[in-house]
Amino acid sequence: MKSHRPMLLLAIVVVMSLSAVTFAQSVAHSVTGSVLRSVVQSAVQSVAQPEMHKAVDKLVVSEAQKSFDELKTLAGTWQGSLKATPPDPEIDNAKPEITLRVTSRGNALVHEMQEAGKPLDATKYDHPVTMLYVDGDKLNLIHYCDAGNRPHMVARPSANGKKIEFDFTDLSGGNQYGHMYHAVFTIIDADHHIEEWTYMMPGDKPMQVRMDLKRGQ
Numbered sequence: 163m164k165s166h167r168p169m170l171l172l173a174i175v176v177v178m179s180l181s182a183v184t185f186a187q188s189v190a191h192s193v194t195g196s197v198l199r200s201v202v203q204s205a206v207q208s209v210a211q212p213e214m215h216k217a218v219d220k221l222v223v224s225e226a227q228k229s230f231d232e233l234k235t236l237a238g239t240w241q242g243s244l245k246a247t248p249p250d251p252e253i254d255n256a257k258p259e260i261t262l263r264v265t266s267r268g269n270a271l272v273h274e275m276q277e278a279g280k281p282l283d284a285t286k287y288d289h290p291v292t293m294l295y296v297d298g299d300k301l302n303l304i305h306y307c308d309a310g311n312r313p314h315m316v317a318r319p320s321a322n323g324k325k326i327e328f329d330f331t332d333l334s335g336g337n338q339y340g341h342m343y344h345a346v347f348t349i350i351d352a353d354h355h356i357e358e359w360t361y362m363m364p365g366d367k368p369m370q371v372r373m374d375l376k377r378g379q
Contacts, residue, residue: 225319226301229326233294233347234271236262236355241278242375250369258373260357270295303328305342311335313342324349340364353377 240260246253259278264271273292280287291306301317312335315328328345344360357373 226296226299226317228323229301229317229320230271230294230296232320232323232349233262233326234264234268235352236347236349237264237271238262239378240355240375241378242373245372245374247370247372253371258375259378260373260375266295301326301328303345305345307342309339309341311337311341315342315345338364343368 238261240258240262242258244253244256244258257278259276261274262271263274271294273294274289275292276282276289277287282289288308290308293304293306295302303315303317305313305315307313311333313330314332314334316331318327318329320326326347330343333341340361340363342359343362344358346356346358348356348358350356353376355375357375358370359373360368360370362368
């Protein structure tokens with residue numbers, strides 16, 4: 163009787179070969195799937211993270227933009243009264259006229275200050291101009307002063323959107339005659355707002371001027 167051992171060995175070899183192939187395919191699929199998942203996750207993260215940062219940046223910027231949009235509602239001409247601290251008879255008797263104008267396709271707000279009834283003659287009378295604009299997450303104010311300098315201020319976050327306060331950051335130009343140092347806009351209603359400007363006199367002596375303003379007719 164012939165031995166079946168060669169046939170049995172052959173069958174075992176075939177089975178082992180098939181098992182090895184199946185195992186290799188399974189590993190290949192597993193590795194391929196793992197690599198593919200890794201690639202997909204990396205791609206999703208690379209897209210999601212910038213978008214997430216953009217969303218956060220937009221949220222931060224919107225606080226500055228919200229304050230800026232609120233200030234733009236003040237566009238128009240305003241008149242009212244002045245009160246200086248410490249008292250100054252010349253300032254206290256002045257009648258301010260403030261003009262605010264939205265320009266540059268809504269990207270800038272021009273604030274002009276003069277004494278009511280005085281002609282627009284920059285060689286004889288004060289006529290300071292202030293520019294307000296948003297840059298990134300900051301609401302900026304640059305005051306072009308009659309003292310010949312340009313103080314730069316940045317707004318604090320506003321708790322209620324009706325009081326917008328600016329802090330001094332840096333100064334361009336000379337400081338021989340002092341410079342504007344602080345500004346606060348308080349919106350009472352559509353036809354009434356208050357402006358408080360602090361001027362730092364030589365020797366770092368602050369003088370505050372409070373203007374109670376009503377919208378002109």
